Amino acid sequence: MVWINAAVQGVLLGGLYALFACGLSLIFGVMRVVNLAHGDFAVLAAYLALAVIAAVHVPVLWAVLVAAPLFALLGYAVQRLIIQRSLDISPLTTLLVTFGLSIVIQNALLEVASANSQSLPAGLLTSGALRVSGQLSLGYLSLLIFGTAIVVIVALQMFLARTSMGRQVRAAADDQETASTLGVNVRHVFGIAAALAFATVALAGVAFGMYSSFDPSAGPQRLIFAFEAVVIGGMGSLWGTLAGGVILGVAQVLGSQVDAGFGVLAGHLVFLAVLALRPNGLIPSRSA
Amino acid sequence: MNLATEAGEAVAMIGANGAGKSTLLRTLAGLHRPAAGTIHLDGRDITAMPPHERAAAGIVLVPEGRRLFPSLTLEENLLVGTTPRRRGAWNLARIYELFPWMAARRAMTTVFLSGGEQQAVAIGRALMTNPRVLLLDELSLGLAPTVVQRLYDMLPQLLGAGMAVLLVEQDVTQALRVSGRVHCLLEGRITLSGRPAELKPADVEAAYFGLAHRGGGSG
Amino acid sequence: MAAAAAPVTVRVTRSRRPSYWTAIGGAAVLAVLASLPYVVYANVTDLLVNFIILLTLATTWNLLAGYAGLVSVGQQVYIGVGAYTVLVLSGNGFSPFLAIPLAAVAAGLASIPVSLLLLHLRGAYFAIATWVVAEAVGLAVLRVPSLGGGTGATLEGLAGFDPAVREALTYWSALAVGAVTVVGCYLLLRSRFGLDLTAIRDNEVGARSVGVRILSAKRIVYVVAGAGAGAAGALLIVSQLNVQAVSIFSVQWSAYMIFVALIGGVGTVEGPILGTVIFFILQQSLADRGAWYLIIVGTIAVVMAMWVPRGLWGLVDDRFHVRLFPVGYWLHGAVTNPAKPSET
Numbered sequence: 001m002v003w004i005n006a007a008v009q010g011v012l013l014g015g016l017y018a019l020f021a022c023g024l025s026l027i028f029g030v031m032r033v034v035n036l037a038h039g040d041f042a043v044l045a046a047y048l049a050l051a052v053i054a055a056v057h058v059p060v061l062w063a064v065l066v067a068a069p070l071f072a073l074l075g076y077a078v079q080r081l082i083i084q085r086s087l088d089i090s091p092l093t094t095l096l097v098t099f100g101l102s103i104v105i106q107n108a109l110l111e112v113a114s115a116n117s118q119s120l121p122a123g124l125l126t127s128g129a130l131r132v133s134g135q136l137s138l139g140y141l142s143l144l145i146f147g148t149a150i151v152v153i154v155a156l157q158m159f160l161a162r163t164s165m166g167r168q169v170r171a172a173a174d175d176q177e178t179a180s181t182l183g184v185n186v187r188h189v190f191g192i193a194a195a196l197a198f199a200t201v202a203l204a205g206v207a208f209g210m211y212s213s214f215d216p217s218a219g220p221q222r223l224i225f226a227f228e229a230v231v232i233g234g235m236g237s238l239w240g241t242l243a244g245g246v247i248l249g250v251a252q253v254l255g256s257q258v259d260a261g262f263g264v265l266a267g268h269l270v271f272l273a274v275l276a277l278r279p280n281g282l283i284p285s286r287s288a
Numbered sequence: 289m290n291l292a293t294e295a296g297e298a299v300a301m302i303g304a305n306g307a308g309k310s311t312l313l314r315t316l317a318g319l320h321r322p323a324a325g326t327i328h329l330d331g332r333d334i335t336a337m338p339p340h341e342r343a344a345a346g347i348v349l350v351p352e353g354r355r356l357f358p359s360l361t362l363e364e365n366l367l368v369g370t371t372p373r374r375r376g377a378w379n380l381a382r383i384y385e386l387f388p389w390m391a392a393r394r395a396m397t398t399v400f401l402s403g404g405e406q407q408a409v410a411i412g413r414a415l416m417t418n419p420r421v422l423l424l425d426e427l428s429l430g431l432a433p434t435v436v437q438r439l440y441d442m443l444p445q446l447l448g449a450g451m452a453v454l455l456v457e458q459d460v461t462q463a464l465r466v467s468g469r470v471h472c473l474l475e476g477r478i479t480l481s482g483r484p485a486e487l488k489p490a491d492v493e494a495a496y497f498g499l500a501h502r503g504g505g506s507g
Numbered sequence: 508m509a510a511a512a513a514p515v516t517v518r519v520t521r522s523r524r525p526s527y528w529t530a531i532g533g534a535a536v537l538a539v540l541a542s543l544p545y546v547v548y549a550n551v552t553d554l555l556v557n558f559i560i561l562l563t564l565a566t567t568w569n570l571l572a573g574y575a576g577l578v579s580v581g582q583q584v585y586i587g588v589g590a591y592t593v594l595v596l597s598g599n600g601f602s603p604f605l606a607i608p609l610a611a612v613a614a615g616l617a618s619i620p621v622s623l624l625l626l627h628l629r630g631a632y633f634a635i636a637t638w639v640v641a642e643a644v645g646l647a648v649l650r651v652p653s654l655g656g657g658t659g660a661t662l663e664g665l666a667g668f669d670p671a672v673r674e675a676l677t678y679w680s681a682l683a684v685g686a687v688t689v690v691g692c693y694l695l696l697r698s699r700f701g702l703d704l705t706a707i708r709d710n711e712v713g714a715r716s717v718g719v720r721i722l723s724a725k726r727i728v729y730v731v732a733g734a735g736a737g738a739a740g741a742l743l744i745v746s747q748l749n750v751q752a753v754s755i756f757s758v759q760w761s762a763y764m765i766f767v768a769l770i771g772g773v774g775t776v777e778g779p780i781l782g783t784v785i786f787f788i789l790q791q792s793l794a795d796r797g798a799w800y801l802i803i804v805g806t807i808a809v810v811m812a813m814w815v816p817r818g819l820w821g822l823v824d825d826r827f828h829v830r831l832f833p834v835g836y837w838l839h840g841a842v843t844n845p846a847k848p849s850e851t
Binding site for chain 1: 801
């Protein structure tokens with residue numbers, strides 16, 4: 001029964017990972033770019049929320065209302081000014097530039113906020129839980145995060161499938177040249193996609209901040225987990241990302257049941273196994 | 289080279305591979321920067337305009353090889369054409385009128401369509417932008433002659449509504465059949481121009497292959 | 508267009524004979540450097556050891572990224588393998604100094620199975636996969652108590668040495684590693700294999716079509732880079748006398764390699780050298796500023812990547828056409844555009 005509880009916790013943890021991963025998946029699916037500073041931007045969002053709460057004393061969920069739009073704007077700017085420019089040079093340049101950005105963000109946060117672990121106050125959410133049975137309880141926070149991940153993925157899917165801008169995003173992702181000759185402003189459209197991705201990063205960062213403690217160097221681990229979720233589930237498929245997140249979460253929690261320090265390593269091993277055996281992930285929607 | 293086209297006119301560019309025909313169309317669409325020279329639309333200099341703005345100005349390209357969007361359904365491919373928000377007679381209903389078979393397949397992916405059907409979707413997609421100038425790049429590529437014939441049979445309808453069409457063709461017969469004026473390209477230069485009815489086959493052949501003039505040819 | 512052209516003979520020569528001045532100058536510099544332990548205090552030679560460690564890492568990373576087109580964010584795994592190999596060998600009675608080349612070999616061998624797993628991946632996939640491998644190995648090592656676990660391990664085998672002698676021996680080992688790395692890479696790139704690599708870098712499909720065996724070429728480069736990182740790791744443990752899994756397997760090392768490459772330039776032998784010099788100077792002069800040093804260096808690297816993609820050596824090369832380590836070729840005879848001769 002302990003194992004079932006662990007598995008369920010893993011599934012819920014997968015929601016958090018999926019929230020991190022869907023922005024990464026969106027950007028990769030559209031532009032073939034991996035932002036190596038992805039995790040660091042999420043941590044930045046957590047610190048931003050911390051600052052907002054310290055300044056205005058609002059509940060943490062209100063801080064999300066501030067962080068998400070701000071990050072959308074930030075995402076548009078980063079895309080058009082930095083990532084697009086790097087993409088024009090070469091795809092490898094984007095890796096190097098975003099890596100450099102990652103280091104800069106981490107150390108800037110270190111300067112501004114100190115290396116101490118912090119946490120976002122989640123109030124009732126952290127302690128409350130839904131008792132399903134004797135040994136199985138589902139934390140309210142975990143449920144909320146999982147629910148948010150689903151809502152976000154549904155919203156992104158609807159945006160892509162039902163809106164004119166979503167259609168332009170998909171067309172530009174398929175064939176930039178042809179899309180541009182039909183009137184699609186590819187750079188602007190990529191900016192919009194990045195804005196959406198960054199908004200999800202803000203949500204992920206705040207969720208993470210409530211779920212566990214964070215410090216300026218927490219970014220790279222989040223990036224790795226997000227990437228692992230995307231790869232396990234299949235690049236470019238948002239629902240696959242959810243599946244990948246869940247599998248990763250379950251692997252990690254079950255791993256730490258086996259032995260306290262084994263959780264993260266277990267996740268890495270699953271990732272490497274998927275890479276070796278099914279490099280396109282479990283639900284591939286386009287070739288990598 | 290100097291090239292001009294008018295509303296309601298179909299101008300054909302013919303020439304062997306590598307003559308520069310596709311490059312010319314792509315430059316007109318904004319995908320390449322001309323090293324020298326200018327492009328004007330209705331008197332407006334559009335040489336520096338990026339492709340998406342040219343589509344809004346009314347020049348649209350039907351690219352070589354169709355290049356439909358594989359992630360989009362047939363109807364979504366057509367709808368991409370509404371991006372420039374130009375007003376005009378073309379909309380989904382009219383496209384489905386022009387190509388009745390499309391209505392039944394509107395929600396399907398275009399990947400499994402035949403070459404001719406894909407070409408029709410590509411044309412329809414371009415028409416949805418309500419262009420002033422339609423650029424057709426190698427329509428006949430990979431298609432059976434009857435299919436090509438049927439596609440080109442649509443042309444008078446488009447021209448009648450005031451569109452200008454600039455087409456690039458490997459198939460010289462079709463090009464001469466549908467166009468009002470033809471230019472022959474060789475290595476980036478125009479070697480022959482004229483109305484198809486007035487051109488002698490021998491002259492066309494000479495201009496196409498770059499052979500020396502043979503008695504009484506035009507230059 | 509009319510008359511047939513007379514047959515043209517084409518001659519290919521090496522672009523500049525291996526600059527003899529570089530060779531003579533290099534030998535002289537090496538001789539001077541080797542005499543340093545007799546002339547200066549240990550803190551200078553220590554500094555140089557750290558410089559050489561960085562140089563070795565940067566040169567081999569540049570080989571991977573600039574010539575095989577493989578951006579690895581996980582070379583630190585081989586640094587760790589090299590360091591722990593020395594630890595284990597020294598624990599079994601080996602002299603740590605003699606263990607250094609063995610550590611390089613061990614790291615090279617370790618890179619073979621990793622290459623089998625990862626080399627078919629591209630771009631970001633490859634980069635992050637290498638990072639995960641490094642993280643996984645680091646985590647695994649943490650769980651092995653005999654290797655020190657979380658607290659780290661001390662290198663015992665050098666306890667009997669007089670500190671000055673030990674530091675001098677460390678320094679000379681570092682000089683040897685640095686010289687072998689730089690000269691070795693240069694010779695590799697100058698060889699036929701180097702030409703294959705440049706072809707792969709410039710146009711993989713084209714290279715394959717003329718018979719270049721892409722995968723085996725990439726594998727060779729990956730193994731060489733792994734061996735180089737292993738040697739650097741060996742030097743690290745010998746000079747620091749201890750090792751900690753968390754820090755030696757840290758992605759911070761990749762950050763250093765990437766920054767050096769972006770500053771100095773990727774794709775030439777001189778680039779990493781120049782980049783290491785500048786990075787090292789920045790590191791030493793900003794060392795007391797804490798996090799600011801990485802913010803500044805990181806920003807410089809990002810700016811360089813976007814505005815000076817070929818790095819500082821690229822600028823020098825463009826301006827003055829200097830190559831201290833010439834690896835290119837001149838094509839004489841069949842010149843289609845007489846305006847400029849072509850050099851790769």
